[in-house]
Amino acid sequence: MAPKSKEEVIELLESISRLLELKGENVFKVRAYTNAARALETFTGDFAAAVTEGRLGEVAGVGAALQEKITEFVSAGALPYYEKLREEFPPGLFELFELQGLGPKKIKALWEQLDVINIDALEAACKDGRVAELKGFGEKTAGNILVSIQARRQYAGAFRFGDVAAEAETLLHELKQLPEVLHASLAGSYRRRKEVVHDLDFIVATRDAEPVSGFFVGHSNVETVLAKGATKSSVRLVGGIQADLRVVTPEEYPSALLYFTGSKEHNIALRSRALARGWTLNEYRLGPDDKAKIKPDPVPSIRSEKDLYAALGLDYIEPELREDRGEITAAEGHRLPHLVELENLRGTFHNHTTESDGRSSLKEMVSAAQELGLDYLGISDHSVSSFQAHGLDVGRLLKQVATIREMNERFDGEFKIFAGVECDILKDGTLDYPDDVLAQLDYVVASVHASFTQSQAEMTARLLRAMSNPYVTMLGHMSGRLLLSREAYAVDVPAVIDAAAQTKTVIELNANPRRLDMDWRWWPLAKEKGVLTSINPDAHHVSQLQYLWNGVGIARKGWLRPSDVINTLPLGKIEAQLSVKRSS
């Protein structure tokens, strides 16, 4: 049996934490397990080696007891402590945690007193009145549980960033228009540009809270009001996502924005820095800590998030970086990267037209790119094997190339279309066109569109072989994942990154909101190895060139600078970049 992976250990720790919670264990003991799971999530070293060499305890948050349990689980493939714990509870009980408003105490009561062992049993108990009769429960609680059950069945609680962005930005814009509103921002994982978000957090600064809260809960996009208080309201929007509003004073605004932007781990690190200075940092203010043993320095005046970071001895940290993945140390040492911005992009590659499966013509795509202010546009329709996408055979492809060359002559050097293709990587890693055809193109995006179920070794070898072709300029949507609908195929990402560095192959950052592939967590490694990216919308319609915005957010999460992104290069320089590989 293969030793358990880091991911399996993280899952184990989270499961134990939940079980201990149900048991009513000490909350700090419960938290120790989730803390350890989080610590491992951000652990970048060789996990297997750390386990066998007994160095896991060096990870902050993993002590002697957990090191022993993890080592046993990894080497023996099972942990009796966990198995025993699990047998104490019916398996269906865990899905109850996914219901809004139910925590360990209530779930325990429902199980022990009403024999509720899953969501269906809970629904029945709510409907026949047994839940309402329980001590600590009532009619309202029973009703709310039914609503939560309904909501879970309908929405499952996760939303792609790109699917909620329009609704979120519109609501924010409308809040900003209110006369009472002094400042307003989205916070939370949305502001950090996570690829999948679970709710929307709005922070508003005002002297007059009531009209703002009233506007929010009464908005036409609100389906249900979940809570409404003086400073905090929650609603479910018609799109299904939950939205929370926090109303604060202008003085509290910087702290509130920082606090609710998170991530939680980032905040904890900031708070400990404050404590070390004899201050306390919460969602309202940075102030003197009454319990401090040291005599605190005077607290500087705070008017912005930047002031807060400065007070803690840190450079300003962009929201996308606030994941406790090294940004605090970098901010302390003035080593934060200057992140790429949308304005830096001068063009883009990987776009489709009506020639394959796009819905806009070549001319329409070019006009749209020009309107966006781009200087160049790469066209890469599907290759012949992508039959379902009307992939181009050699004849149609070369005809498109000729059309593009002809159009370019009319731009007078002000704009340029690059003739490319999105070439299928076949099952064995060979390409869909012979080299002498690829050589006639300005660039090639090579992507996997079939045979997703190969083993990790086969898939990795397949990608490596494709990258070894001198005409493959960049690797398209490397993992093949479709967020919230299709898992990534098995591939050894570090091996692909190494090969990309060696062969000078660009790895695309596919900005389509359903993909956002390669995942942002891998970009720091790619950057370290010297791998460049191209932020590509994978546009199938003129409107989808806007996906670039989404892609820049992910690039920023991946710590990428303009110099890491080839499509920040202007016309005149980008040509040389595209031919780096084939001329070396």
Added chain:
DNA sequence: GCCGTTTTCGGCCCGACTGTTTTCAGTCG
């Protein structure tokens, strides 16, 4: 269960809101 300029015991973030209560427990973020 973890951790240590509060250092081997005794803390561990904490405030807002709801619903069920008559002063607070549970949940959430």
